[in-house]
Amino acid sequence: MNFTITVVGLGYVGCVVAATLAAQGVTTYAVDVKGDVVRALARGIAPIDEPELAARIGAGLAKGALRPTEDLAAAVAASDLSLVCVGTPVGPDGHLVETDVLVACEAIARAAASRDHTIVIRSTVPAGLHDHVSQRLRDAVGSAFGDRLTLALNPEFLREGSAVHDVEHPELVVYATRHEAAAARLEALYAEHKDRLVRTEPGNAEVLKLVANVWHALKVSFANEVARIAAPSGVDAFAVMELLCRDKRLNTSAAYLRPGLPFGGACLTKDVSSLAFQARARAVNAPVIASILPSNSAHVEHFVRAVLRSGPRRVAVVGIGFKPGAADVRDSSPVKLVLALCEAGVEVAVADSAVLAARIPPLGILALRAALGDERAHASPSIAEAIQGADVIVAAHPCTEDCLALVASRPRVPILDIAGELTRRVDPHARAGIEVIEVLARVPWGTPPDPRGAGR
Numbered sequence: 001m002n003f004t005i006t007v008v009g010l011g012y013v014g015c016v017v018a019a020t021l022a023a024q025g026v027t028t029y030a031v032d033v034k035g036d037v038v039r040a041l042a043r044g045i046a047p048i049d050e051p052e053l054a055a056r057i058g059a060g061l062a063k064g065a066l067r068p069t070e071d072l073a074a075a076v077a078a079s080d081l082s083l084v085c086v087g088t089p090v091g092p093d094g095h096l097v098e099t100d101v102l103v104a105c106e107a108i109a110r111a112a113a114s115r116d117h118t119i120v121i122r123s124t125v126p127a128g129l130h131d132h133v134s135q136r137l138r139d140a141v142g143s144a145f146g147d148r149l150t151l152a153l154n155p156e157f158l159r160e161g162s163a164v165h166d167v168e169h170p171e172l173v174v175y176a177t178r179h180e181a182a183a184a185r186l187e188a189l190y191a192e193h194k195d196r197l198v199r200t201e202p203g204n205a206e207v208l209k210l211v212a213n214v215w216h217a218l219k220v221s222f223a224n225e226v227a228r229i230a231a232p233s234g235v236d237a238f239a240v241m242e243l244l245c246r247d248k249r250l251n252t253s254a255a256y257l258r259p260g261l262p263f264g265g266a267c268l269t270k271d272v273s274s275l276a277f278q279a280r281a282r283a284v285n286a287p288v289i290a291s292i293l294p295s296n297s298a299h300v301e302h303f304v305r306a307v308l309r310s311g312p313r314r315v316a317v318v319g320i321g322f323k324p325g326a327a328d329v330r331d332s333s334p335v336k337l338v339l340a341l342c343e344a345g346v347e348v349a350v351a352d353s354a355v356l357a358a359r360i361p362p363l364g365i366l367a368l369r370a371a372l373g374d375e376r377a378h379a380s381p382s383i384a385e386a387i388q389g390a391d392v393i394v395a396a397h398p399c400t401e402d403c404l405a406l407v408a409s410r411p412r413v414p415i416l417d418i419a420g421e422l423t424r425r426v427d428p429h430a431r432a433g434i435e436v437i438e439v440l441a442r443v444p445w446g447t448p449p450d451p452r453g454a455g456r
């Protein structure tokens, strides 16, 4: 890689990124508005306490590759790429303060006036910031934006305490850009990690970084709630959590992490209720666990609203078992959806070959009839029959090829695609004429959703 790089902002992220690049021999200008930080770095003193950082700074300085400076304009004018690592603190109402990112990007754009340059935002930014920065840069440099001046996002996932190791051995490197020149530069920058490098949409990169940290926070809170609930009974929560993590198929894996159908069935609701009850019985405040069932109900209600929005008289629900392939309708969220629609005066036809074929009580058609329990709902012997005359089709389970062919035979009937299959898996040409209700709506995150109902 033959780039010269400017790192803007020398806090945890910038300092580690600049030092590790320079230690590899990459000419790296390290810029901060804080003169003391720049001067310390120039003398080989790490501004933060991180294992291996002083060694990387020393190596970078010895090679003449690490060039600390307060002169952003001169650094950028000599560079191909700027890595923006300035802070994005949280405001009193929870919003991320993006001012430093905007100020830095605009200063870089001015300084890079006469050469090809890529701005890479490495700071954690609020959703929608990529497009906001793009507009500001377009205003600043006109048609040079997207041509001479390009923009990318590249969130950083390092952990304090192992920052150098994490930067040098990333598990995942994600970037997003609408500019091919920026993509080519990032592919070159991360050539060594190309098996871990993923390009995505700007909105995905913005939200991914936030979601990753929220996921970590959720795991910590969950484990701590388990410990608080377990302690009064003398249960060893450390042992429980360790055993939990040993099941790599269901517990520490991608299982259950795909958005779609709310959970149901004979066990999950029952056991969530039971643990929440035990917390209450011991006067343990466990708000994460107590919120799981309300969160699941909110997801069903979200789908009900999405279906009712177009005022249908008749709806077909394809897939009624609590999960795809299950003949079991106990605590099934598609059944809850059907009942809510019936209550709203809608006639509903349901189809599910696994449920209809089941012979063992309490599964199968008898259980389904009992669960539906509303004269407006009835089971259809086939998907073809269920969707006849439907004003809306709900694909509660992933669509099989047969189902897709049938759905395609009823163009212009909106489909509520709960499993996200139509939007994700199906070739766009194959779904020409099919109107998908994008329930998990594609409203840009930076834009407040339409209060009249986002998602169409």
Ligand SMILES: NC(=O)c1ccc[n+]([C@@H]2O[C@H](COP(=O)([O-])OP(=O)(O)OC[C@H]3O[C@@H](n4cnc5c(N)ncnc54)[C@H](O)[C@@H]3O)[C@@H](O)[C@H]2O)c1
Binding pocket: 008, 009, 010, 011, 012, 013, 014, 031, 032, 033, 034, 037, 072, 085, 086, 087, 088, 100, 103, 104, 122, 123, 124, 125, 156, 157, 158, 159, 160
């Ligand atoms: N700290 C972490 O562990 C970590 C990990 C991953 C991502 N992040 C994210 O990376 C970003 C940076 O985090 P941090 O912890 O390094 O921040 P920090 O606050 O420690 O450092 C930011 C630095 O940027 C400098 N700065 C601000 N405006 C500048 C400008 N216009 N020009 C030059 N320098 C400027 C500040 O003086 C400061 O030294 C944040 O968005 C953060 O959320 C942090």
